[in-house]
Amino acid sequence: MSNNDIDVYGFVAKQDDGTIIVGFRGTDAVDLKDWILDLDFNPTKGPYGGCTGCEVHTGFYDGYLALSQQMFDAVNAYGGVNAPAIYVTGHR
Numbered sequence: 001m002s003n004n005d006i007d008v009y010g011f012v013a014k015q016d017d018g019t020i021i022v023g024f025r026g027t028d029a030v031d032l033k034d035w036i037l038d039l040d041f042n043p044t045k046g047p048y049g050g051c052t053g054c055e056v057h058t059g060f061y062d063g064y065l066a067l068s069q070q071m072f073d074a075v076n077a078y079g080g081v082n083a084p085a086i087y088v089t090g091h092r
Helices: 032-039 058-077
Strands: 008-014 020-025 043-045 055-057 086-091
Touching: 008 058, 020 058, 043 058, 055 058
Parallel strands: 020 086
Antiparallel strands: 008 020, 043 055
C-alpha cells in the first residue's frame, strides 16, 4: 500500500497460520517529504473508541489516514476479524 502524495508506504501480509501482519515504513532519512511529515509532531486527538484523552503524532496520523482504506481493504481480503491474530508494526 502506498500514497505517493505524502510518501507513505506499508504492507499487509498473511502468514501460513492465517495471522495478518500490517507494517508501516518508517522515515526515510534522505526523503524531504518524510521529514516534513515528521516535523508535524503536535499531538492530535483522534477518533479512538474507548480511549478518552488519547493522542497521536499528527504526522503519523496523517500518514495512517492516507493508507487506512488500502490497509482495511487488504486486511479484509485476508479474512479480517476472522484471522487468528492481526499484528501492526512500524519498520525502518
